[in-house]
Amino acid sequence: xxxxxxxxxxxxxxxxxxxxxxxxxxxxxxxxxxxxxxxxxxxxxxxxxxxxxxxxxxxxxxxxxxxxxxxxxxxxxxxxxxxxxxxxxxxxxxxxxxxxxxxxxxxxxxxxxxxxxxxxxxxxxxxxxxxxxxxxxxxxxxxxxxxxxxxxxxxxxxxxxxxxxxxxxxxxxxxxxxxxxxxxxxxxxxxxxxxxxxxxxxxxxxxxxxxxxxxxxxxxxxxxxxxxxxxxxxxxxxxxxxxxxxxxxxxxxxxxxxxxxxxxxxxxxxxxxxxxxxxxxxxxxxxxxxxxxxxxxxxxxxxxxxxxxxxxxxxxxxxxxxxxxxxxxxxxxxxxxxxxxxxxxxxxxxxxxxxxxxxxxxxxxxxxxxxxxxxxxxxxxxxxxxxxxxxxxxxxxxxxxxxxxxxxxxxxxxxxxxxxxxxxxxxxxxxxxxxxxxxxxxxxxxxxxxxxxxxxxxxxxxxxxxxxxxxxxxxxxxxxxxxxxxxxxxxxxxxxxxxxxxxxxxxxxxxxxxxxxxxxxxxxxxxxxxxxxxxxxxxxxxxxxxxxxxxxxxxxxxxxxxxxxxxxxxxxxxxxxxxxxxxxxxxxxxxxxxxxxxxxxxxxxxxxxxxxxxxxxxxxxxxxxxxxxxxxxxxxxxxxxxxxxxxxxxxxxxxxxx
Amino acid sequence: xxxxxxxxxxxxxxxxxxxxxxxxxxxxxxxxxxxxxxxxxxxxxxxxxxxxxxxxxxxxxxxxxxxxxxxxxxxxxxxxxxxxxxxxxxxxxxxxxxxxxxxxxxxxxxxxxxxxxxxxxxxxxxxxxxxxxxxxxxxxxxxxxxxxxxxxxxxxxxxxxxxxxxxxxxxxxxxxxxxxxxxxxxxxxxxxxxxxxxxxxxxxxxxxxxxxxxxxxxx
Numbered sequence: 001x002x003x004x005x006x007x008x009x010x011x012x013x014x015x016x017x018x019x020x021x022x023x024x025x026x027x028x029x030x031x032x033x034x035x036x037x038x039x040x041x042x043x044x045x046x047x048x049x050x051x052x053x054x055x056x057x058x059x060x061x062x063x064x065x066x067x068x069x070x071x072x073x074x075x076x077x078x079x080x081x082x083x084x085x086x087x088x089x090x091x092x093x094x095x096x097x098x099x100x101x102x103x104x105x106x107x108x109x110x111x112x113x114x115x116x117x118x119x120x121x122x123x124x125x126x127x128x129x130x131x132x133x134x135x136x137x138x139x140x141x142x143x144x145x146x147x148x149x150x151x152x153x154x155x156x157x158x159x160x161x162x163x164x165x166x167x168x169x170x171x172x173x174x175x176x177x178x179x180x181x182x183x184x185x186x187x188x189x190x191x192x193x194x195x196x197x198x199x200x201x202x203x204x205x206x207x208x209x210x211x212x213x214x215x216x217x218x219x220x221x222x223x224x225x226x227x228x229x230x231x232x233x234x235x236x237x238x239x240x241x242x243x244x245x246x247x248x249x250x251x252x253x254x255x256x257x258x259x260x261x262x263x264x265x266x267x268x269x270x271x272x273x274x275x276x277x278x279x280x281x282x283x284x285x286x287x288x289x290x291x292x293x294x295x296x297x298x299x300x301x302x303x304x305x306x307x308x309x310x311x312x313x314x315x316x317x318x319x320x321x322x323x324x325x326x327x328x329x330x331x332x333x334x335x336x337x338x339x340x341x342x343x344x345x346x347x348x349x350x351x352x353x354x355x356x357x358x359x360x361x362x363x364x365x366x367x368x369x370x371x372x373x374x375x376x377x378x379x380x381x382x383x384x385x386x387x388x389x390x391x392x393x394x395x396x397x398x399x400x401x402x403x404x405x406x407x408x409x410x411x412x413x414x415x416x417x418x419x420x421x422x423x424x425x426x427x428x429x430x431x432x433x434x435x436x437x438x439x440x441x442x443x444x445x446x447x448x449x450x451x452x453x454x455x456x457x458x459x460x461x462x463x464x465x466x467x468x469x470x471x472x473x474x475x476x477x478x479x480x481x482x483x484x485x486x487x488x489x490x491x492x493x494x495x496x497x498x499x500x501x502x503x504x505x506x507x508x509x510x511x512x513x514x515x516x517x518x519x520x521x522x523x524x525x526x527x528x529x530x531x532x533x534x535x536x537x538x539x540x541x542x543x544x545x546x547x548x549x550x551x552x553x554x555x556x557x558x559x560x561x562x563x564x565x566x567x568x569x570x571x572x573x574x575x576x577x578x579x580x581x582x583x584x585x586x587x588x589x590x591x592x593x594x595x596x597x598x599x600x601x602x603x604x605x606x607x608x609x610x611x612x613x614x615x616x617x618x619x620x621x622x623x624x625x626x627x628x629x630x631x632x633x634x635x636x637x638x639x640x641x642x643x644x645x646x647x648x649x650x651x652x653x654x655x656x657x658x
Numbered sequence: 659x660x661x662x663x664x665x666x667x668x669x670x671x672x673x674x675x676x677x678x679x680x681x682x683x684x685x686x687x688x689x690x691x692x693x694x695x696x697x698x699x700x701x702x703x704x705x706x707x708x709x710x711x712x713x714x715x716x717x718x719x720x721x722x723x724x725x726x727x728x729x730x731x732x733x734x735x736x737x738x739x740x741x742x743x744x745x746x747x748x749x750x751x752x753x754x755x756x757x758x759x760x761x762x763x764x765x766x767x768x769x770x771x772x773x774x775x776x777x778x779x780x781x782x783x784x785x786x787x788x789x790x791x792x793x794x795x796x797x798x799x800x801x802x803x804x805x806x807x808x809x810x811x812x813x814x815x816x817x818x819x820x821x822x823x824x825x826x827x828x829x830x831x832x833x834x835x836x837x838x839x840x841x842x843x844x845x846x847x848x849x850x851x852x853x854x855x856x857x858x859x860x861x862x863x864x865x866x867x868x869x870x871x872x873x874x875x876x877x
Contacts, residue, residue: 165683165782201785224787406686406787413787414688428695428744431681 009347010337011386012377013246014370015216017193018045018356019069019157021468021485026516030084032288033481035295037075038088041135043298044360046123047367049131049138055371056147060378063387065149066139066356067193069157070180071466073136074519077184082133089124095287095297096120099275108312109301115315116299136184143185149387152181153193155520158465159418161200161406162427166434170203172458172528173465174210176520183522190214191389195467197221197248197353198408198415208241214388215245216353217404220413222247224405234340234348236391238399244392245404248353251336255329256369257354262325263363266305267317271362275299300364322365326372334382346395351388353409422479423470426486430464433490436497437461441529449505451526453496456510458525459517460493492516682766682779684724686786687746694722694736695744696766698778706768706776714770721769722747723777726762735769761785 020040025031048066055062075081096117103109131138142148154160155176163170178188190213194203197218207215219233222245229237233247256262274296276284288295303313333350340348359366377385392399407413419427440454464486472482492513499506682696707715719739724747726732738745762784767777 162685164785220787406785411688415686416688416691419685419687419693424693424695424744427683427685427693428681428697431683431695432697435681 010334010383011347011349011391012333012383013065013349013351013386013388013391014374015065015067015193015246015248015351015353015388016048016356016359017067017069017153017353018072019067019153019195020072020075021466022071022074022156022463022517022519024075024078024081028080029290030087030288032291032293032295033478034081034084035088035288036478037081038085039296039298040357040361041076041085041127042089042092042120042123043364044357045135046126047360048356048370049135049142050126051367051371051374052142052147055374056142056145060375061385062147062374062378063149063385063390064147064374065151065191065387065389067151067153068136068139068181069153070155070177071157071519073152073180073184076135086124086128086133089120089127091287091289092298093117093120093124095284095299098286099299108310108314112301112313112315113299140185149191149389150181150185151189151191151193152177154195155180156462156466157195157468158462159196159198159408159415159467160194160203161198161408161415162418163465164200164202165431166438167202167206168438168528169434169461169465170206171210172525173462174206174212175527176462176523178210178212179522180520191387196408196410196418199245199404200406201226201403204239204241204243204403208239208243213243214392215243216351216388217245217247218407218409218413219247219250220407220409221245221404224407224413225402226405227402229400229402232340232348234336234350235346236349236388236395236399237402238396239403240401242396244388244396244399246349246351246388246391248409249350252329252333252350252352253354255332256352257358262322262329262369263358263366264304265321265325266303267314267321268304269300269313269315269318269364270302270304270311271300271364273300273302275301278302318365319368322369323372326369326376329369329373330376330380330383334380337382345398345400349386349388349391417474418467418470420474422476423473426464426470426473429486429490433461433464433493436494438529440497440500441525443500447505449507449510450500453499453505453510454525455523456513456517457493457496457500458523459520460489460496460513462520463489463517464493489517680779682764682781684764684781684784686784689787690749692747692749692784692786693744694738694747694764694766694781696779697743698766702778706778710768710770710776715768718768718770718776721767721775723765723767723769723775724749724762725765726760735773735775737769738766 020037023031023033023037025034052062052064096113100110100113100117103113127133127135139148139150143150154173156173158173160170160173163173174192178192182188188211190211192207192210192212192215194215194217197216199215199217199221222233222237225237225245229235233249233251236244236246238244254261262268275282276294276297278301280294284294284297287297301313302311303318305311336350337348359370363369374385377383405413408415408417411417437454437457440457443450446454469482469486472478495509496513499509680696680698680702683694685693685695687693709715710718719737722736722738722745724734724736734750736745736747764781764784765775765777766779766781767775769775
């Protein structure tokens with residue numbers, strides 16, 4: 001085979017997304033779900049930190065992008081969880097000792113347990129002595145050293161297209177994410193990870209307004225971009241606002257993480273066979289003393305297939321294979337670059353986006369593979385590792401302009417993973433909760449206690465919006481926990497809403513709810529719903545934006561008033577009232593047009609609105625009350641025509657009602 | 659306290675109706691299905707009944723009307739009367755040659771026998787990927803090296819796209835709306851003789867709508 005023609009300007013970017021839902025238990029004792037988070041730290045975050053530190057110490061250039069989700073940052077910063085994590089490690093070490101005694105005559109497993117013992121002790125030492133239990137600082141140090149480029153994502157990793165009907169809540173997710181990141185790292189990143197790479201047109205404006213310059217999208221969003229820009233996943237592009245989109249490269253991802261990806265090969269450790277499942281008779285009470293459930297112990301003895309006739313995991317074989325797969329991956333990428341048509345404008349960029357927890361937790365040898373891959377890229381003159389931000393700074397001017405299609409990175413870009421029969425009830429409940437929250441946020445008179453109560457309600461709402469619950473329900477993993485999480489957060493939200501409707505704040509209950517969900521301490525809904533925006537709102541008569549029926553009834557009332565006032569030219573002050581009523585009529589017709597959007601009556605709505613506006617201008621320019629009333633007559637005529645022509649059906653019914 | 663019951667494995671049977679809020683949401687599931695969920699307060703049901711009169715109202719059906727943009731003469735009506743307050747709507751079949759996305763809004767209301775429609779509440783605009791535009795050859799390379807085992811595990815599918823594709827030149831693509839939906843009344847302007855919309859018009863309209871899409875809500 002001939003070597004592909006590869007030029008020096010072949011850029012490669014690695015983007016990792018680290019995320020955990022907010023799993024902290026409200027009780028003072030550890031809960032089983034917290035063990036998922038501890039496993040993430042022990043098996044993914046600590047090994048990844050180790051890889052990047054080692055590469056950095058050897059002066060190997062590794063500008064890898066790592067997104068740390070705001071909920072993950074809050075969990076990592078939690079002192080209770082830091083203590084419980086140490087307890088988790090100690091319990092695990094005890095379990096290893098017990099297992100070593102039980103398996104002392106099984107040579108392969110004993111050797112593996114010895115490895116687990118050394119490894120766990122090493123991570124404990126690093127966590128306590130090197131990082132002082134502060135992983136956020138460890139990530140920040142690597143960022144300062146240039147070994148990692150840290151970015152963030154939405155507050156609770158909500159899939160934004162699913163919230164697109166409520167742009168304010170999308171904005172809260174984005175801004176709260178950036179604010180939380182800023183609190184821990186002291187800067188707002190220009191790059192932003194979209195949860196599940198889920199995008200919907202229009203989102204680019206919200207991201208741009210939040211000061212974001214770069215983001216990452218799925219293949220499906222990139223190839224359906226409008227206008228069509230070639231269907232390539234190696235060509236970033238930008239929106240009219242200048243927001244640069246980096247498509248995830250499908251080939252690179254599929255090679256690593258898919259049903260036929262590297263990690264499924266048989267010598268690798270099988271991540272789904274845990275000791276707690278393999279040996280249901282084994283007593284795990286010392287490992288998880290506070291629960292009757294059996295959380296994963298993290299002790300895995302088996303590989304994905306058979307090696308030498310046995311399915312016991314042999315680490316040395318697997319690590320050698322990981323190195324071989326790193327070389328195969330690089331060769332494959334070089335071949336891919338060789339097939340990309342040369343563009344004069346800007347060189348191709350391949351972006352490999354993966355979940356950070358995939359390395360270690362799902363693919364035990366993944367960290368080794370990543371380290372080897374980064375070393376090979378660094379040593380290869382034909383490939384250059386770059387951050388998307390650095391690429392955009394070089395080539396932003398020559399990138400084509402387009403808006404990505406809607407899409408996400410699973411299920412061919414569709415939303416069937418997040419909306420299906422198992423989880424759709426969440427979104428209906430959320431739709432109602434969003435309306436209730438807006439009612440709270442727009443309330444005109446808000447005491448300090450009430451403001452704190454609304455902030456706490458918003459925290460619960462953000463938790464319900466997390467992408468994790470529908471996903472858990474959809475794949476049937478930890479489904480009961482997901483149901484419980486959604487239910488409890490919604491009930492807490494409605495408890496606060498009920499208090500709000502009753503115009504009382506139960507301070508004791510609020511404190512208790514705050515203790516239960518103590519996250520995003522600086523969250524302030526007034527940043528998104530400023531006081532001036534709610535001055536004209538009447539809480540008792542709060543019309544939802546799109547309630548057409550109410551607006552039609554309201555219009556009928558105003559129309560009647562205009563007709564009545566027009567027939568009373570002799571009265572003083574009437575002209576001012578008339579003008580006010582016509583202004584209201586214009587507003588309502590505009591609202592109806594906006595609410596009804598593209599209905600068949602829209603043209604007539606628009607025409608009437610324009611005519612009413614003209615009449616209004618004539619009223620403003622009128623010299624005498626007679627001219628005003630003449631205008632009023634015209635207005636009532638226009639309104640009459642509008643009523644008759646545009647909503648024939650409704651008008652007919654209105655007359656019937658009369 | 660709340661009229662909720664979590665009898666079904668912690669899943670709420672219904673939304674609390676004490677707050678008299680109307681909601682109507684449309685969420686695309688895949689290229690053919692959208693989820694519609696709603697809640698209409700008794701107050702507004704009574705208002706609608708009052709407007710139409712008991713006799714006419716009782717013969718009307720709760721319905722969802724989807725209005726496709728930019729040609730608003732394209733619409734279809736789904737009968738959604740029934741015990742539930744959510745449904746998965748099957749969209750009209752598309753022609754093979756079509757653009758990457760479609761755009762529509764929904765109205766929830768009552769549909770009379772004479773097909774007059776009394777809207778109660780509208781959804782936000784829905785921007786939906788059709789999935790008919792595929793990745794080009796360049797984007798997908800087979801895994802050539804290091805292949806030890808093919809697994810049929812389908813629990814982690816990525817963005818696989820087949821190579822049976824539509825033309826990548828969007829000007830060639832057109833968008834049809836067929837008229838054979840169950841429980842659907844389609845527009846008159848789309849006929850069997852002329853089942854297509856002009857993509858140029860569609861693209862222009864979509865470009866304009868980018869600025870006022872469902873997310874940013876601006877015109």
